[in-house]
Amino acid sequence: MQRLHYILIAAFAAVVLIISNTYAAPKALIENPVFDAGQIPQGKKIEHDFIITNTGDEVLTYKIKGC
Amino acid sequence: MLAPGGPDINPGESQQITIQIATISRKGSFRKDIYLTTNDPDAATAKLSIQADVQEVIVIEPRYINFGMIKAGATHHKAIQVINKGNDPLTITHISANPEQIVQLVPQEEFILAPKEHREILLTLTPVESKKNIYGNLIISTDLEYLPQKSIRFRAQVIPESKETSQNTE
Numbered sequence: 205m206q207r208l209h210y211i212l213i214a215a216f217a218a219v220v221l222i223i224s225n226t227y228a229a230p231k232a233l234i235e236n237p238v239f240d241a242g243q244i245p246q247g248k249k250i251e252h253d254f255i256i257t258n259t260g261d262e263v264l265t266y267k268i269k270g271c
Numbered sequence: 272m273l274a275p276g277g278p279d280i281n282p283g284e285s286q287q288i289t290i291q292i293a294t295i296s297r298k299g300s301f302r303k304d305i306y307l308t309t310n311d312p313d314a315a316t317a318k319l320s321i322q323a324d325v326q327e328v329i330v331i332e333p334r335y336i337n338f339g340m341i342k343a344g345a346t347h348h349k350a351i352q353v354i355n356k357g358n359d360p361l362t363i364t365h366i367s368a369n370p371e372q373i374v375q376l377v378p379q380e381e382f383i384l385a386p387k388e389h390r391e392i393l394l395t396l397t398p399v400e401s402k403k404n405i406y407g408n409l410i411i412s413t414d415l416e417y418l419p420q421k422s423i424r425f426r427a428q429v430i431p432e433s434k435e436t437s438q439n440t441e
Contacts, residue, residue: 264280
């Protein structure tokens, strides 16, 4: 009976582990993805820092396309 | 143009993505979109956008000079206007052209343009027969912090003296 109890606990732990691995994922959050620099004189360089946050529970990786 | 801090972000952490856009060849309203690909299953692509309204302070008209077909050995003139569209006085510190051997400019010395003021610059081209096509640049140097130089291109097709020109000199 005690052996069956251990088996059930182990099975439950395995299911929890599988489920948690299945649903663990990174999540990218960019709070202000549009920046309006307004009126600027020609020649002045526009520079802006965007902040990207990983609100998920796995490592987030990203690549910038086309630059 | 872009200076990403790094490709990996741990859970709960943030990273800065710096974007720089040069405006030297832009004017008016524009929008630049930058796309990121991520391993976020819900947002495989994310978009960052920068928009601005670029104000021309110094305007050169026309923006391109075409002398057309011109005779070798003769002198040909074109006038351009330099306009200060800004709200402050603008100093034109120097004007030059290349190839300088066949182009003369008047004036060449420094002058100041008040806001909304314009001034004419006369280009005189004296082509040599050996060159069929001439391509050059007119370079206008200013005291503007963000735009120390502005250039416009010019071209001409040189024909022998005996042929008729399709465009009169000005």
